Amino acid sequence: MPYKDFLASLESGQTRVAQKIGTDWQVNIEVKQKILEVFKNTKIVAMNGFRDKEALTARTFTEEDNVRMVPGGTSVRAGAHIGKNVVIMPPSYVNIGAYVDEQSMVDSHVLVGSCAQIGKRVHLSTAVQIGGVLEPIGNRPVIVEDDCFVGAGVILTEGIIVREKAVLAPGVKLSASVPIYDIINQTIIKGEIPVGAVVVPGTRPILSNNWAKEQNLSIACAVIIKHKDEKTSSATALENILR
Incomplete structure (x- = not known):
């Protein structure tokens, strides 16, 4: 089958859409181009009651993979990397080019x-939505670094970076354009959650429009209320017994 070796390289983790060089993340545009080629150059066929691109059958796992995927509607698409000792609860979906570490x-x-990069020992809680990115081709995917806790219902899109050990409370919604108010350092940042930050959903008043002010309208933002401490670490710790 065309592209079999390329998809296998993605699945093994040997090939990645983005990699961390020092503290920076670099997008491998050639890999994204190759993924788009798979879509362009493979035909749609019927597969076990579904119809999809011929090369993109759902992944299956063996004892050697050491992945626990619980029955009940979960699908991991071809070309997605799932690291050792990852647990996937149903129903969930992991798209092509994604990388979920050990x-x-x-x-x-x-x-x-598609192409999202999830680090080691990350907890993606119920109903978390990690946006994908294949186009525009140079855009950075969403990145969640090691040891992060992402609370229920969190939505991450537009190439946001969540640095290691950060904690996102339930309901936080972040994109590259959503302001993040760091009340510890009294600054406003966008596009990146700092190392160890604890983030909660917030709102800010609309002051640029008189009518909006009269109506007491506000829009969503995110607020860094503290940095991860022993109490937070205990509350968000992964239980090894579940693995």
């Missing part, structure tokens, strides 16, 4: 979009 938890109703 010992992470993908809870129920979670989407890990």
Whole structure:
């Protein structure tokens, strides 16, 4: 089958859409181009009651993979990397080009979009939505670094970076354009959650429009209320017994 070796390289983790060089993440545009080639150059066929691109059958796992994927509607697409000791609860979906590193938890109703990069020992709680990105081709995917806790219903899109050990409270919605108010350092940042930050959903008033002010309208933002401490670490710790 065309592209079999390329998809196998993605699945093994040997080939990645993005890699961390020092503290920076670099997008491998050639890999994204190759993924788009798979879509362009393979035909749609019927497969076990579904119809999809011929090369993109759902992954299956063996004892050697050491992945626990619980029955009940979960699908991991061809070309997605799932590391050792990852647990995937149903129903969840991991798309092509995504990278989920070792010992992470993908809870129920979670989407890990195309090319998203998830680190080691990350907890993606129920109903987390990690946006995908194949186009525009140079755009950075969503990146969640090692040891992060992503609370229920969190939505991450537009190439946001969540640095290691950060904690996102339930309901946080972040994109590249959503302002993040760091009340510890009294600054406003966009596009990146700092190392160890604890983030909660917030709102800010609309001051640029008189009518909006009269109506007391506000829009969503994110607020860094503290940095991860022993109490937070205990509350968000992964239980090894579940693996």
